[in-house]
Amino acid sequence: MVIHSVINQNTKIKSRFALFGGVYSNYLALEATLQDIRQRGVDAIYCLGDLGAFGPHPDRVFPLLQNNHVIVVQGNYDDSVGNALNDCQCGYTDPRDNHFAQISYDYTLQNTSEPNREFMRGLPPEIRLTVDDQNILLCHGSPHRTNEFLWESTTSDYYLEHLLEVQHADVIAATHTGIKWNRKLDRGLFVNVGVLGRPENDGSTNVWYTLLELHTDNSWTVNHIPIAYNHTALAREMQQEKLPDEFVDTVLSGWWTTCLEILPSKERRRGKH
Amino acid sequence: MPSVSLTHLDELWFQVSGTHCNLTCDHCFISCSPHNRSFGYLSLSDVQSSIAQATQEGVREFYFTGGEPFLNPEMVDILCWTLQHGPATVLTNGTVLKEEWLAKLQEAERQSRYSLEFRLSIDGFSPETNDPIRGDGTFDRAMAGVSLLCEFEFLPIITATRVWDDESDLEVLAQFKTVLKAHGYSRPRIKLLPTLQIGAEENRTRGYLQHEVVTDTMLSDFDQHNLVCSHSRIVTDRGVHVCPILIESPESNLGQSISESLVPFEIKHGACYTCYQYGSICTNASSGNTLSTTEPTVNPPDTAREDGDT
Numbered sequence: 001m002v003i004h005s006v007i008n009q010n011t012k013i014k015s016r017f018a019l020f021g022g023v024y025s026n027y028l029a030l031e032a033t034l035q036d037i038r039q040r041g042v043d044a045i046y047c048l049g050d051l052g053a054f055g056p057h058p059d060r061v062f063p064l065l066q067n068n069h070v071i072v073v074q075g076n077y078d079d080s081v082g083n084a085l086n087d088c089q090c091g092y093t094d095p096r097d098n099h100f101a102q103i104s105y106d107y108t109l110q111n112t113s114e115p116n117r118e119f120m121r122g123l124p125p126e127i128r129l130t131v132d133d134q135n136i137l138l139c140h141g142s143p144h145r146t147n148e149f150l151w152e153s154t155t156s157d158y159y160l161e162h163l164l165e166v167q168h169a170d171v172i173a174a175t176h177t178g179i180k181w182n183r184k185l186d187r188g189l190f191v192n193v194g195v196l197g198r199p200e201n202d203g204s205t206n207v208w209y210t211l212l213e214l215h216t217d218n219s220w221t222v223n224h225i226p227i228a229y230n231h232t233a234l235a236r237e238m239q240q241e242k243l244p245d246e247f248v249d250t251v252l253s254g255w256w257t258t259c260l261e262i263l264p265s266k267e268r269r270r271g272k273h
Numbered sequence: 274m275p276s277v278s279l280t281h282l283d284e285l286w287f288q289v290s291g292t293h294c295n296l297t298c299d300h301c302f303i304s305c306s307p308h309n310r311s312f313g314y315l316s317l318s319d320v321q322s323s324i325a326q327a328t329q330e331g332v333r334e335f336y337f338t339g340g341e342p343f344l345n346p347e348m349v350d351i352l353c354w355t356l357q358h359g360p361a362t363v364l365t366n367g368t369v370l371k372e373e374w375l376a377k378l379q380e381a382e383r384q385s386r387y388s389l390e391f392r393l394s395i396d397g398f399s400p401e402t403n404d405p406i407r408g409d410g411t412f413d414r415a416m417a418g419v420s421l422l423c424e425f426e427f428l429p430i431i432t433a434t435r436v437w438d439d440e441s442d443l444e445v446l447a448q449f450k451t452v453l454k455a456h457g458y459s460r461p462r463i464k465l466l467p468t469l470q471i472g473a474e475e476n477r478t479r480g481y482l483q484h485e486v487v488t489d490t491m492l493s494d495f496d497q498h499n500l501v502c503s504h505s506r507i508v509t510d511r512g513v514h515v516c517p518i519l520i521e522s523p524e525s526n527l528g529q530s531i532s533e534s535l536v537p538f539e540i541k542h543g544a545c546y547t548c549y550q551y552g553s554i555c556t557n558a559s560s561g562n563t564l565s566t567t568e569p570t571v572n573p574p575d576t577a578r579e580d581g582d583t
Contacts, residue, residue: 090561091552091558091561092558093464093465093552093558094463094558095442095443095446096446141561144280144281145498145561147561148560148561149559149560149561151388151559152386153360153386153387153388154333154334154360154387154388154557154559154560155333155334155360156328156332156333156334156358156359156360156387157359158327158328158331158332158333158358158359159283159331159332159333159359161331162281162330162331163331165331166331260460260462261462261464261558262558262559262561263559264360264388264390264557264559265388265389265390265427265428266382266387266388267388268428268460268462269426269428273460
């Protein structure tokens with residue numbers, strides 16, 4: 001567990017944090033996101049894990065994170081690549097999904113330098129913040145498991161209330177699913193901050209990060225921010241790296257073409273494939 | 274003997290139609306049939322009571338199985354009520370669905386923030402491959418169920434028990450997709466299941482062998498969350514049991530209430546070995562609980578315990 005103290009600003013908004021997950025080697029979206037965050041101004045920037053996967057040139061992500069003082073939680077991909085495990089621990093069962101997941105994983109493992117893999121190995125599985133009397137828990141999948149999918153349509157209020165209670169948290173932030181959402185509950189707030197690595201299966205090419213704002217009355221505001229970036233350049237680089245056409249198609253179309261089995265029916269229905 | 278603790282009640286299951294089914298499949302692990310009433314129906318009131326208890330434990334989602342759940346006259350009302358409280362998945366053979374039921378369920382899901390998942394069992398991509406397992410005419414009836422679900426914009430997860438060689442997976446999956454698309458299911462979801470060598474399947478092929486058990490050594494470096502008993506329980510008309518597979522084993526009944534059932538369980542059954550090999554085969558892929566179904570971990574006979582019990 002890592003605890004960071006945050007100095008409050010004497011304004012209506014006491015604190016503002018930027019959070020994102022699932023960079024998936026999309027360094028162009030990361031650059032655009034960091035620029036947007038700088039323009040808005042925040043107290044701290046957090047990445048909730050999964051630095052590699054899917055995109056090209058995984059090593060290009062690390063200097064951007066480190067030079068911009070982004071505090072990073074370990075995702076399942078970071079654990080796998082950092083420790084050179086056999087697969088990404090995403091838990092796919094469909095042979096087609098496993099096929100593409102393994103291509104992505106093998107490419108990322110082969111193209112991530114040892115110093116960056118060491119960085120991944122050293123990342124914490126969760127981070128706890130205390131802002132005044134507000135306790136914030138940052139994790140990758142869920143506080144229970146790094147690779148648990150918390151989808152909007154398959155996560156009951158009872159489960160989220162339970163997590164907030166047993167974790168003594170006012171806010172829990174996670175990622176892992178690839179699709180942003182948030183829910184205010186009796187005990188606090190749950191936020192899935194979205195991912196930068198690929199669009200979220202809605203036919204738009206932009207990706208998403210999240211601004212969390214704490215107000216003077218200790219209420220929270222959640223703003224999911226769309227980020228447009230040079231996705232055609234990313235697609236070209238993916239093609240040059242001989243990554244699957246299916247991945248390139250997702251970047252250019254905004255529709256998921258792989259890893260579809262993990263989507264619950266409501267989320268799957270919104271997509272094209 | 275290895276024992277597994279419940280880390281959290283993620284999923285609560287209901288044996289909602291007991292062992293009553295309109296079909297008599299050759300591989301059914303609890304030998305459900307039109308005449309098997311060893312487990313009875315659960316009422317809406319039974320379900321409401323158990324869900325009220327489970328919410329105290331922070332339950333995440335709900336599953337309904339049988340037998341054929343839609344033989345239970347309260348099934349539609351049970352699902353509509355459940356969707357007000359959490360995500361619901363119902364496991365059906367798809368042969369008895371009615372339009373008016375699906376219209377009601379479609380509206381209930383629209384009104385809910387939660388997904389309603391249908392898991393529909395088909396064990397072959399043609400009458401010739403499916404019907405010898407599930408009964409004459411069942412392929413066409415199940416496909417009519419698929420088409421009907423698609424008309425109401427549901428995206429059923431087709432579950433197929435692997436009654437073919439592992440090496441044929443890709444070929445069989447491709448044939449399944451072709452057939453499903455021909456029946457109006459344009460983006461089919463398919464979940465492959467391993468056979469469980471108990472119930473009717475024990476007679477169709479074989480029971481578990483003596484060495485097919487989980488040992489302490491096998492669990493020493495194993496993520497126990499891959500075992501369904503570490504995160505699920507199932508309510509039947511007899512009590513609360515450890516998992517949907519073992520309800521016929523007397524020791525699987527852990528008590529009369531959800532709170533009584535939250536105790537460790539000795540995984541000494543052959544079916545526990547299958548769960549160990551393939552991960553939480555009962556849960557949906559959206560939970561992230563499952564292991565790969567294509568390369569199971571195998572317990573070599575020479576390292577296994579000798580006094581296995583199925």
